[in-house]
Amino acid sequence: MMLLADVGNSRIKWATCEGGEFPQRGQASRGEETWAGLAARLWADLPQPTRVVIVSVAGPEARAGLAEWIDQHWGIATEFVVSTAAACGIRNSYAEPERMGADRWVAMIAARVLTDRPCYVVDCGTAVTIDALAADGRHLGGVIIPGMRLMREALYRETRQIPPEVGEARLFGQSTRDCVWGGAVYAVASAIDGITGRMIADHGSGLRLLTGGDAEIVLPHLQGEYRWEPDLIFTGLRVIAARDQAK
Template sequence: MKLLVDIGNSRVKWGLSEAGRWSFGGAFPTDVPYLAAECERQMAALRRPEAVLMSNVGGVLAGEIFADWCAKHWAVPVRSVRSEASALGVVSAYPDPAQLGVDRWLGLIGARRMGQGACCIVSAGTAMTVDLLDAEGRHRGGAIAPGLAMMRSALGGLEALGGPVETFDGFFCNRTGAALSSGIVHSAVGLVRESLRQAATLLGTEPELLLTGGDAETLRPHIEASCRLVPHLVIEGLHAVAEQSP
């Protein structure tokens, strides 16, 4: 059994890889003061894993705390997965592969492992990232924008625009909170729409849209294109790496 851990900017998610399959284990906030306690609460009862693979974009300290907990609890070293020029049928578009966030890299590997052809991966998290993968497994590049919470936080400091987050029924709203929510969500939806348009032009075919990240379900009802919701794409990628690791 191998432990797969995805330390994101906002949440830590983990799963178990065994006998060619993986299962989701749980999640908790990436809150450094309480990270070790959450590991103890959720993972202490697990049997000792033969390996631990970690994707970390949540900061050096969070990764160190997790690795220290694993060392003390199981005496198992943590392998911090890194972005590469190519691996598992995926070729990075970046001249310096290390500059591509490991969560995005593992998302590409996860999509490839799932048997996807050309696909556009949209991860709606703290930041909103878009990555294009062609049918041959070549990463064609991506785009990055603020996530929904980041956009809301940026506007929340303006007194004239402040107010509680509200649901909205249409694009145009008659309450400030609802208007904020509409503008933020539809800004993100606009990025998705333009990404798909640009991808179709570049590839000469329409790629499948894969939607992942904490805000994926918020965006999904507002996206006109057909899409596939993949809640834990980074862990899917970690599982692929774990399977080919000794």
């Protein structure tokens, strides 16, 4: 059994992997606890895995805290995925490949497994990333925009009369809180539709894949056709782990 984890800026998602399936999974926000404390809360009751493979965009403190707990609890070294110039049929467009968010890299590797057509990979998290892949695996490039939470927090922080209240995503909001929540959802949805539409007009039709923690919220508000792949990151981690094992 392998343990796979996607460590983001606002939450950690994990799954066990056995026989190509993901039988156990979970997620949590960190809050005020240490990374080691979060690992203990999530994984202390799991059976010992043979490997732990993690993609993290949360910085060196997260990697150090998680790796320390895994080493102390299970006695195994954590494998952290980093972006490279090429891997698993994908070629990175960045002049400095290591500067690409590793979660984007993992998602594109998974996309390549799911389709050999041109595709557009949309990951809806703290930030929304959209990456274009050619049929031959070339990364054509992409964009990064603020996600819904960042949009709302910018309004709360920079204005005096918009308090941080939970609202509903309405197209015709009739309270400030609903206008803020609706504005964020429709702004992200419109950006995704608009950007992928322009990419398709420039490069040609392809499969639009949607993943990330906010994907399920955004999906009903999108006008284009998208395939929701909630396990895209875990699929990519599984592929990378299998490649590394075969070396």
